[in-house]
Amino acid sequence: xxxxxxxxxxxxxxxxxxxxxxxxPLYLDNNAPIEQRVEDALSRMTLDEKIAVIHAQSKFSSxxxxxxxxxxxxxxxxxxxxxxxxxxxxxxxxxxTNDSCVAFPxxxxxxxxxxxxxxxxxxxxxxxxxxxxxxxxxxGPGVNINRTPLNGRNFEYMGEDPxxxxxxxxxxxxxxxxTGTAACVKHFCLNNDEEYRHQVNVIVSDRALRxxxxxxxxxxxxxxxxxxxxxxxxxxxxxHCCHNEYTLGQILKxxxxxxxxVVSDWGGAHDTEQAVKNGLDMEFxxxxxxxxxxxxxxxxxxxxxxxYKKMIQEGKFTTRELDDxxxxxxxxxxxxxxxxxxxxxxxCSKAHYDAALKIAQDGIVLLQNKRIVLPIDLDKAxxxxxxxxxxxxxxxxxxxxxxxxxxxEILPLDGLKTRLAGTGIEVDYARGxxxxxxxxxNGVVAKQSLADNRPAxxxxxxxxxKAKGADYVIIFGGLNKSDYQDxxxxxxxxxxxxxGQDALVEAVARVNKNVVFVNISGNAVAxxxxxxxxxIVQGWFIGSEAGTALASVLVGDANPSGKLPFTxxxxxxxxxxxxxxxxxxTWRDGHKIIDEEYKEGIYVGYRWTDKQKVKPxxxxxxxxxxxxxxxSDLRLDKSDVAADxxxxxxxxxxNTGKRAGAEVIQLYVxxxxxxxxxxxxxxxxxxxxxxxxxxxxxxxxxxxxxxxQYWDESRNGWATSHGKRMMxxxxxxxxxxLKKAFTVx
Ligand code: BGC
Numbered sequence: 062x063x064x065x066x067x068x069x070x071x072x073x074x075x076x077x078x079x080x081x082x083x084x085x086p087l088y089l090d091n092n093a094p095i096e097q098r099v100e101d102a103l104s105r106m107t108l109d110e111k112i113a114v115i116h117a118q119s120k121f122s123s124x125x126x127x128x129x130x131x132x133x134x135x136x137x138x139x140x141x142x143x144x145x146x147x148x149x150x151x152x153x154x155x156x157x158t159n160d161s162c163v164a165f166p167x168x169x170x171x172x173x174x175x176x177x178x179x180x181x182x183x184x185x186x187x188x189x190x191x192x193x194x195x196x197x198x199x200x201g202p203g204v205n206i207n208r209t210p211l212n213g214r215n216f217e218y219m220g221e222d223p224x225x226x227x228x229x230x231x232x233x234x235x236x237x238x239x240t241g242t243a244a245c246v247k248h249f250c251l252n253n254d255e256e257y258r259h260q261v262n263v264i265v266s267d268r269a270l271r272x273x274x275x276x277x278x279x280x281x282x283x284x285x286x287x288x289x290x291x292x293x294x295x296x297x298x299x300x301h302c303c304h305n306e307y308t309l310g311q312i313l314k315x316x317x318x319x320x321x322x323v324v325s326d327w328g329g330a331h332d333t334e335q336a337v338k339n340g341l342d343m344e345f346x347x348x349x350x351x352x353x354x355x356x357x358x359x360x361x362x363x364x365x366x367x368x369y370k371k372m373i374q375e376g377k378f379t380t381r382e383l384d385d386x387x388x389x390x391x392x393x394x395x396x397x398x399x400x401x402x403x404x405x406x407x408x409c410s411k412a413h414y415d416a417a418l419k420i421a422q423d424g425i426v427l428l429q430n431k432r433i434v435l436p437i438d439l440d441k442a443x444x445x446x447x448x449x450x451x452x453x454x455x456x457x458x459x460x461x462x463x464x465x466x467x468x469x470e471i472l473p474l475d476g477l478k479t480r481l482a483g484t485g486i487e488v489d490y491a492r493g494x495x496x497x498x499x500x501x502x503n504g505v506v507a508k509q510s511l512a513d514n515r516p517a518x519x520x521x522x523x524x525x526x527k528a529k530g531a532d533y534v535i536i537f538g539g540l541n542k543s544d545y546q547d548x549x550x551x552x553x554x555x556x557x558x559x560x561g562q563d564a565l566v567e568a569v570a571r572v573n574k575n576v577v578f579v580n581i582s583g584n585a586v587a588x589x590x591x592x593x594x595x596x597i598v599q600g601w602f603i604g605s606e607a608g609t610a611l612a613s614v615l616v617g618d619a620n621p622s623g624k625l626p627f628t629x630x631x632x633x634x635x636x637x638x639x640x641x642x643x644x645x646x647t648w649r650d651g652h653k654i655i656d657e658e659y660k661e662g663i664y665v666g667y668r669w670t671d672k673q674k675v676k677p678x679x680x681x682x683x684x685x686x687x688x689x690x691x692x693s694d695l696r697l698d699k700s701d702v703a704a705d706x707x708x709x710x711x712x713x714x715x716n717t718g719k720r721a722g723a724e725v726i727q728l729y730v731x732x733x734x735x736x737x738x739x740x741x742x743x744x745x746x747x748x749x750x751x752x753x754x755x756x757x758x759x760x761x762x763x764x765x766x767x768x769x770q771y772w773d774e775s776r777n778g779w780a781t782s783h784g785k786r787m788m789x790x791x792x793x794x795x796x797x798x799l800k801k802a803f804t805v806x
Contacts, residue, residue, distance in 0.1 A: 088391075089130070091401045098399075099391040103384060105129060111380070111387045112370045116344040116363040119149045123343060125394065132398045134390075136245065136324070136345070138462045140201020140217060141165050141604060143190045145466035145505055154466065154504040161468040162190050163413040164457040164604030168202055169583045170424035172219035172626035173601065173684070175725045176749050177232045179420050184236025184244070186416040191242045193406030197397045198243040198289055198324075200462070204230050204277035205252050205293075207584075207627045208665055209638040211552040213255040213545070216583020216602055217463055220626025221666035221681065223273055224744045227280035234285030241403030243393060245289035245324055246281040250274055250308055252293035256552040256645055257655050259329075262296040264658040271772040271779075273665050279317060288321040288396050292341065294329050296654065300339070303329035309340030322389045327462075333364040337378055341365065342386045409468045414606060421603035421610035423723075426623035427596070427685040434533075434575050434595035436617025436687055442486050442532040447474050448493040448524045448569065450560070451581040452537035455500055455507040456602045459542030461549025464502040467605050473537045473579070476608020480616055491524040493536065493569075496560040497543040517561050521568050528573040535615065536569065537600070538562045540582040547583045547602070552645070556587045556633050566590050579611060585629040591678060599625070620687045622723035622749070624793065628666040629679035637661025637669035663740060667794045671741035680795035682727050682744070688718030688754065692726065695790050695799035702805050704781040707765030712790055712799060714750055715757035723751040724792055726760045730768060734784025734805075737771055742789055742797075769805045781805065 087093050088102035103111075110126050118124045118133070125131035138144040142162040146155040165171075165183055174180075184202075191199050203214070207221040219226040234244040251263040251274055265274065281287045290313065292303030302308055303325040313319045327346025330336050336344065344365040361367045365386075372378050397403070407413065427435065437445070452474040457465045471479075478488050492513050500507030513520070528534045538558065540546040545553055557563070570576045570593040577596040580586060591597060598621075600611055613619040633639040638661060646657030664672050667681040691714070698709040710728055726749075729742040746762035773780035783805050791797035 095392060095395045098395050099388050102129060102131070102391050103387055106387065108370065108373065108380070111383055112366060114390045115342060115383075115386050116360060116365045117346065118360050120147050120152065120346070123345070125398065131394050134198070134394065134398060135196050136198040136200055137191065137194070137196040138201065139199045139245070140203055141167055141463050142187065142457075142465040142467070143194045143196060143199070144462070144464070147503060152503050156504070159408070160194060161409070161466050162194070163409050163417055164465045164467045164470060165417045166421045166424055166603040167216045167463075167583055167601055168219050169216050169626060170601035170603050170623070171233070171420055172225060172229050172424075173426055173599070173623040174420060174423035175225065175624050175747055176423050177228050179423055180229045181232035181236035182416050183420055184233040185239055186413045188237040188240030188242040189404055189407045189410070190413065191406070192240055192404055193408040196242065198245050199237060200245045200291060201247060202230055202233050202244065203247050204281065205248060205250070206274055206665060208253040208659070209636060209644050210556055210585040210627075210630065210633070211554075211644070212253060212584070213548050213550065213552050214461070216460070216547045219277065221628060222626065222744050223276035225626055225747070226277035228747070230277050230281045231285040234281050234287045238286070238288060239404065241397055241400050243288035243397050244281070244285070245291045246278060246287050247291035248293035248302075248326055249278055249290050249313065250293060250302060251297050252295050252302070254552050254645060255550055258294045258550070260653065260655050261646060262299055262654050262656050264656055266659075266662050267774050267777070268772040269659060269663045272663050275312070282313070282317050282319050288393055289324055290319065290321060291324045291326050292329055294326050300335065301329060301331050304332060304335035304339040304341045306339045314340055320389065320392060322393050330364045333368045333372065336364050337369060337372070337382050342389045417604050418606040418610055421606055422613060422619040424601060424603070424623045425610065425614050425621050426599040426625055427614070427621040428599055428629075428679050428683070429591065429594075429597040430685050431595045435577060435598075435615060437533055437615055439484055439486065439616060444487045444489065444531045445477070445481065446524075446527050446531035446534045447477060447488060447490045447537065448528070448534060448565070449537040450492065450494060450496045450511065451539055451541065452490065453509070454496070454511060454541060455509060456542055456581065456607065457604060458500050458505055458507040459502050460547060463549070464505065464542070466505045470605050471608035473608045473611050476610070476612035477535070477615065479609070480612040480618075489527055489531070491527045492520050493524040493565045494520055494538070494560045494562055497541055499543075517564070521565050524565060525568050525572055528569045531573060533575045533577060534569055534573045535577045535579060536566060537579045537581060538566070539580040539586060539600070540584065542602070553584070556585065556630075558586050558588070563589060566594065570594050577615070585627065585678070587632060588678065599623070617687055617720070620720050620722035621684065622686060622725070624682050624684035624725050625679055626681070628670055628677045628681045630670070631678045635670060635675045635677055636666070637664045640669070640673070668740040668743070680793055682725070682793040683795065684725075684793070686722045686724065688716055688720040688722040690724040690752070690792065691715045691717045692724075692791060692799060695788070695801050697788065697801050697803055700803045702765070702769075702803055704769060704783065704805055705765075707763050708803055709761050709763040710788055710790060710801070711759050711761040713757055714752065714760050716752035716754055719754050721751070721753045723749055725749045726762065727791060727793065727797070728762045728764065729789045729794065729797060730764070731787040731789060732782055733787055734782050736782045736784060739771070739782070742794075744794070
């Protein structure tokens with residue numbers, strides 16, 4: 062009897078399972094390969110459903126396919142934290158109460174850490190915040206190359222060097238996507254300045270394009286396997302980059318075999334036919350008021366909405382291009398909204414604040430430290446004077462689309478006060494200068510009252526008077542997130558420090574020899590007084606934990622180990638974009654298009670200063686520490702290297718000082734073959750190593766592949782430069798004492 066019951070039960074279970082298997086469409090089967098699910102879902106979709114998923118339905122979302130159980134898709138900025146929700150059809154924030162996030166340090170700071178492990182942590186932490194907030198794609202990271210310090214958006218990018226940006230973007234993307242949240246690497250491509258960003262037509266050599274401007278995107282695609290790429294606003298070869306035959310069609314989807322989606326920058330699509338043919342997959346932000354054309358639903362009027370459908374119905378296009386776009390969108394759905402492997406969401410967890418703090422501490426750069434004035438001597442100091450608006454100003458609000466609504470942002474003055482509480486050191490404050498006292502972005506208000514109507518002379522006089530008796534004067538100055546500073550939409554008009562800060566620093570430095578200038582910015586600024594102050598710290602925009610991180614570095618709880626991700630010129634003329642007069646370009650077509658020819662070619666940043674023998678204020682890769690390191694004994698595992706082989710360089714690094722700390726071993730290569738014009742040297746590898754006092758370690762860096770190649774314009778492909786090379790190893794682009802020759806066979 063028991064046996065019969067068991068058999069009956071077993072048969073019933075088996076039948077039920079077959080029925081489920083029969084009923085479950087392939088596209089819903091999480092165990093089926095994604096490509097099969099994509100084809101199955103595609104075959105079930107109507108023309109209207111296909112058209113719907115390739116364009117927006119609100120500011121930041123696009124529809125799924127409700128009939129098939131595919132959810133709507135939600136994007137959000139990016140790249141430093143999850144942007145507060147905005148209203149369905151307006152940029153104004155929606156006023157939610159659960160969207161105050163952690164602000165992670167801006168990407169320039171991440172790049173300055175030269176620490177790929179932290180880039181992974183950054184992406185993963187941000188992805189967890191995005192999961193909590195119900196976002197399926199983060200609009201970032203940005204990897205446009207820093208070509209001029211005037212670019213208002215450099216703070217959102219990863220510096221001037223293609224290798225550094227490549228090594229940092231890959232783990233960021235992987236970390237983010239490990240949570241089931243898509244990255245959308247932006248802005249592809251050649252969006253290297255903000256002024257006239259919709260009208261700039263970039264003219265650049267193929268070699269510079271491939272060697273300087275594309276590698277970080279290429280790495281994000283080929284190694285990071287990014288699921289999203291955002292087309293940029295500007296034009297290239299007279300075509301907007303959101304539907305550019307060459308960059309999207311030939312390079313991204315052709316050469317690189319990219320299988321993800323191309324998302325338009327918001328309002329970056331301009332033409333249905335080009336969008337159809339030239340690789341745009343998802344259109345967002347056209348007519349950003351959402352009401353253009355007076356249509357009942359303005360989103361229907363998008364280039365890739367009804368106008369596209371009409372062209373298909375009229376026979377102008379078959380559904381071949383449409384199906385390719387929809388396949389990519391479906392792939393994105395199965396990777397994100399339809400995945401059963403997504404991470405859980407956490408907002409403002411302790412772990413996220415810890416990550417933000419660690420990244421900030423690792424990325425702060427000690428640029429100058431005369432007489433070892435830093436760290437602040439807690440045993441001797443009695444009075445510390447803090448000066449400057451940036452000591453008390455929130456920096457997470459403003460700057461454009463990366464603006465955030467944070468749960469908290471520790472300000473520098475507060476960070477110092479908290480750290481020094483109980484030490485007996487008195488912390489005084491003087492305003493010093495008044496910059497921009499407003500603080501609002503899309504309805505998120507920095508609730509601070511920064512108004513101060515005293516004239517500049519009075520503010521300076523107060524700072525000078527207070528500085529006289531202080532053991533240290535810490536000036537927090539630099540830029541902020543207001544228009545024409547470090548902000549989207551415009552470039553800076555010059556490299557000078559705004560708001561009369563030069564006069565303030567000069568005056569204070571005359572009466573106190575222990576002046577520390579902490580520069581808050583995402584860009585280099587002119588510092589004509591840099592020899593007159595004792596120390597200079599590059600403090601970036603570092604988000605929620607800014608004050609804590611800066612205080613920890615200033616007092617020496619954290620030992621600075623950041624290195625500049627760009628060359629810091631004395632003045633604009635030190636850099637190719639300006640020395641060649643090619644920035645910002647030349648207007649044509651009655652002021653419709655501005656042609657910007659990158660006349661400096663591959664000579665961007667240190668490649669330019671090396672070639673011109675210009676000594677910058679601070680070199681690429683420069684950054685000091687509170688300890689000292691000895692780097693010695695460079696050895697190569699071979700001196701003759703096959704063109705498709707690799708060579709490994711090993712050095713011994715010793716912490717010769719008294720504090721634990723980290724050093725970045727940097728490896729550059731000079732091509733001495735004489736085959737082709739080459740930069741004096743190029744970064745080919747690096748590694749950050751943390752050492753206790755007295756500890757030493759061997760660090761090995763292996764290079765090969767692209768490190769031996771250049772873009773051969775005559776053959777339109779990568780070519781090996783055979784012959785002699787010099788390997789240069791050290792701790793900054795201007796401090797490379799170890800050399801070894803090798804030959805690429
Ligand atoms: C920016 C993008 C951003 C988008 C959405 C655009 O103006 O260029 O970087 O992701 O807006 O906010």
